[in-house]
Amino acid sequence: MVGEAHSIWKGKMMRDVKRVVIVGGVAGGASAAARARRLSEEAEIVMFERGEHISFANCGMPYYIGDVITDRERLLVETPAAMRKRYRIDVRTRTEVVGIDRENKRVLAKNLSDSREEWVKYDALILSPGAMPIRPAGFDSKLVFTLRNIADMDAIRRQIDERHVRRVLVIGGGHIGLEMAEAIRERDADVVLVELSRQVMSTMDAEMTEPIRRQLEIHGVDLRLGVSVDRIEEVEGRGLTATLSDGKKVECDMAILSIGVRPEVSLAKEAGLTIGELGGLWWMSICGRAIRTFTRWGMRWRWNILWEEGR
Numbered sequence: 001m002v003g004e005a006h007s008i009w010k011g012k013m014m015r016d017v018k019r020v021v022i023v024g025g026v027a028g029g030a031s032a033a034a035r036a037r038r039l040s041e042e043a044e045i046v047m048f049e050r051g052e053h054i055s056f057a058n059c060g061m062p063y064y065i066g067d068v069i070t071d072r073e074r075l076l077v078e079t080p081a082a083m084r085k086r087y088r089i090d091v092r093t094r095t096e097v098v099g100i101d102r103e104n105k106r107v108l109a110k111n112l113s114d115s116r117e118e119w120v121k122y123d124a125l126i127l128s129p130g131a132m133p134i135r136p137a138g139f140d141s142k143l144v145f146t147l148r149n150i151a152d153m154d155a156i157r158r159q160i161d162e163r164h165v166r167r168v169l170v171i172g173g174g175h176i177g178l179e180m181a182e183a184i185r186e187r188d189a190d191v192v193l194v195e196l197s198r199q200v201m202s203t204m205d206a207e208m209t210e211p212i213r214r215q216l217e218i219h220g221v222d223l224r225l226g227v228s229v230d231r232i233e234e235v236e237g238r239g240l241t242a243t244l245s246d247g248k249k250v251e252c253d254m255a256i257l258s259i260g261v262r263p264e265v266s267l268a269k270e271a272g273l274t275i276g277e278l279g280g281l282w283w284m285s286i287c288g289r290a291i292r293t294f295t296r297w298g299m300r301w302r303w304n305i306l307w308e309e310g311r
Ligand SMILES: Cc1cc2nc3c(=O)[nH]c(=O)nc-3n(C[C@H](O)[C@H](O)[C@H](O)COP(=O)(O)OP(=O)(O)OC[C@H]3O[C@@H](n4cnc5c(N)ncnc54)[C@H](O)[C@@H]3O)c2cc1C
Pocket: 023, 024, 025, 026, 027, 028, 029, 048, 049, 050, 051, 058, 059, 060, 061, 062, 095, 096, 097, 098, 128, 129, 130, 131, 132, 147, 148, 149, 176, 264, 267, 299, 300, 301, 302, 303, 304
């Protein structure tokens, strides 16, 4: 599938794509931009990113919070300026694509600094909008944090540094929850880790997770398995009180919500593109129009690309 997507991409790039527009500038978007440049010296490549940063090392963020990585700059793999210089890519950060006009092959880009909107035409469009952390209703306190990008990371670290956080509730015992539990223990704060299933890392066989559970205990994590957080309330001047499904209460200074992600598909939906069974972008090829979404879960990385061309 990789080979097929690449060869179609390559053939088309060489033929008639004058401008490639990319939505999203992190792992998927920035890799696609660099690849597009390698395939065509001539094409104009415009990459839109809603946030301030592109191509950062997401996997390092918990370690910066834990003060294991101390140099924040090391997480910024590529800067907009470096990408402009090295690949001649027109990187537009703090700019959100708010609409796709497939009929006229153009996107509506909104500059989030001054709210100005502009239509930008494309010959090929790549959607790589990623996925956002799930935040259920009622978990909207500013003391309940999620971790997806550099801004989230800075906010969590600032909270720990400036508010002298002593006790943190981590909700969800998957990859990010475990990494955050470790990071917070590195900062000498107590951790209560609540996980709905009867084991951490619910995607693994139970016996495989036993050594992880042991390590959590050795490192002083207060692990609560088989319970959920039903309610979380801010207590004026005293942090948060969470009510668990077993009726117990947990008091903490802040909480990290890491219960999974939801694909960002609203833009694609509004443009009438197909959404797959699992809620992500879908690929299809109809009558000379090729729309492809490439999703790969192995090795814990995901890359959703939607490529539209050839009307
Ligand atoms: C804390 C943490 C640790 C991780 N650790 C690992 C690890 O160790 N190993 C590993 O393989 N993976 C890890 N991952 C997962 C990995 O980071 C993701 O799989 C990867 O970032 C996905 O890249 P992406 O480009 O598809 O999506 P994202 O990183 O979500 O990037 C999509 C970007 O698109 C932007 N965007 C969305 N819609 C629009 C729009 N309409 N206009 C403009 N911009 C838009 C968003 O702002 C976002 O920045 C980790 C993730 C996190 C959060």
